Amino acid sequence: MTSWQPRQATTSSPGWARTIDPFAEKLAGWLKTNAGKSRKERQTLKKMHADLVTL
Template identity: 60%
Template sequence: MIDVALLGIIRRWHIRDQVPLREIARRLGISRNTVRRYLRSEMTEPAYAERQTTSAIDKYAFQLSGWLKTEAGKNRKHRRSLKQLHLDLKELGFEGSYDRVAAFARQWKVDQTDRVNSASKRTASK
């Protein structure tokens, strides 16, 4: 994988200094075809795969989703708050912050809304 600094060096040597591709490849220790490919591309910087990181809440996601689904079916006055859900998760061993629980709940609510909307579109089109 080529990085942005190396891409800048290749372009500078080729465009400004008129260094041949073969010489650039020799100096950098990379393939001549690689040098050619990056010079021909319109890319200003290489694209990297999106990082997949794990969160502290991933371990408790199933439990929290179940609680949120249960709470959504209750009357508003009888629902547990997110703070209470966070405290309940802490009793199970969750070491993350309240903000992680709130962010998870927001995303869960958006996903539920999207699921309902897509289901209603399918039934309406039949």
């Protein structure tokens, strides 16, 4: 019977994190702006994705 060993934490970020890093400030701004709006006035995730793709 083998004993269980926990995995060590890695310091490298996942691949998607490196991809989104250049847009992190823009995305954070959009999310902050949306937080103050009512549900019907918020920008949809599909719209945010489309805007990010164009950037």
